[in-house]
Amino acid sequence: MSNQNKTLGFLQQREARHGLPGELYGDPDVYREDLAQIWHKEWIFAGHTFELEKPGQYFTLQIGDYPIAVVRGTDGELRAFHNACRHRGSKVCNEDHGKAAKLVCPYHKWTFDLDGKLLFAGNMGGNFDKQQYGLKPAHCAVVESYIFVCVAEMAPDFEPFRKAVTPFIAPHGLNNCKVAYEASIVEKGNWKLVFENNRECYHCEGSHPELLNSYVENLSVAGIASGEEPELAAFWDRCEAAGLPSRLVMAESGQFRLTRIPLAPNATSYTMDGKPAVSRRLDRSGVENIGALLYFNYPSTWNHFLGDHALSFRVLPMGPGETLLTTKWLVHKDAEAGVDYDIDHLTRVWKATNDQDRRLVEGTQCGVTSPAYVPGPYSDTAENGPCQFDDWYCDTMRRKLNV
Incomplete structure (x- = not known):
């Protein structure tokens, strides 16, 4: 039985105005569906704009399977990135909060600008195209100091x-x-x-x-x-x-x-x-x-x-x-x-x-x-x-x- 059918079965067991069946709180397969259907598709509160007042300030969070970094750029814009180096996947930003002029992967020193563009990748040869390996963006939206992030390919309408x-x-x-x-x-x-x-x-x-x-x-x-x-x-x-x-x-x-x-x-x-x-x-x-x-x-x-x-x-x-x-x-x-x-x-x-x-x-x-x-x-x-x-x-x- 698929995780989806299994979860649907537990959902169908719930009686009106009763608590949820216990499996919806503890079953690992249900948890995977919670991540896939809700946490990986909805807008998730990340933090506040005033935590990132200056260019280079960032904070990190983990949204289900996705490590995320939210960064203030030199242009003043807030951006969310998947916090995984495009080389071999190491987390680029390891602290909960930090500040950096550039985002440097601690593993092999690949260096990214604050807008996610790859600036430096040593020993990759003359045919290597840096433009193809910038940090992957996640959706980012702000309302009254509240920063929300969505890791889905298509984010729900925030308006x-x-x-x-x-x-x-x-x-x-x-x-x-x-x-x-x-x-x-x-x-x-x-x-x-x-x-x-x-x-x-x-x-x-x-x-x-x-x-x-x-x-x-x-x-x-x-x-x-x-x-x-x-x-x-x-x-x-x-x-x-x-x-x-x-x-x-x-x-x-x-x-x-x-x-x-x-x-x-x-x-x-x-x-x-x-x-x-x-x-x-x-x-x-x-x-x-x-x-x-x-x-x-x-x-x-x-x-x-x-x-x-x-x-x-x-x-x-x-x-x-x-x-x-x-x-x-x-x-x-x-x-x-x-x-x-x-x-x-x-x-x-x-x-x-x-x-x-x-x-x-x-x-x-x-x-x-x-x-x-x-x-x-x-x-x-x-x-x-x-x-x-x-x-x-x-x-x-x-x-x-x-x-």
């Missing part, structure tokens, strides 16, 4: 996503930001479990005491309550009057969503005391408490934007049972550590929350890959988020596998 998210993100001024702190953890669980866990707060009361100092799940935002609650509608009206789009927008496919939520009473930021972590604001709305703008884009990112800072989260699969989660705390570029913000005050809540979620995901991975596991029903009042993610995943895989 609908750009058009939807720009009005929401633009007022938060991310183009004037910097990374104040970055942390990566490896969660020993399938990437789908990582996203399912993120999409609900059913587990929050028993697991996230730090986060619940400021975060409150709203039933209307979660799609559970009917209509708009008066207090939520008033909050949205106040923010939108100040130029901050807030009411929920979701892609027809369910792949991305944006909405703004109010925080707990007297809280304005994700901190232990609910007070701002950074003295310099990002937005210019004039509204003291703008809550948190939440946005996700499957399969690779979720994000939170507050008045004083923002957080971006990047999900990358490492295997059927391993996922890399990278979190970046973003602050105004002129904010100074130790003056305008304290690193511990800024990062404590989400460092704790990420580690708590890691343990939950790892425990769940052990359970769902047990031969005895049978998926249970989702709560109608607390788990619409993970159910929506599973619906998107199943619909996407069925559509692509049936082509």
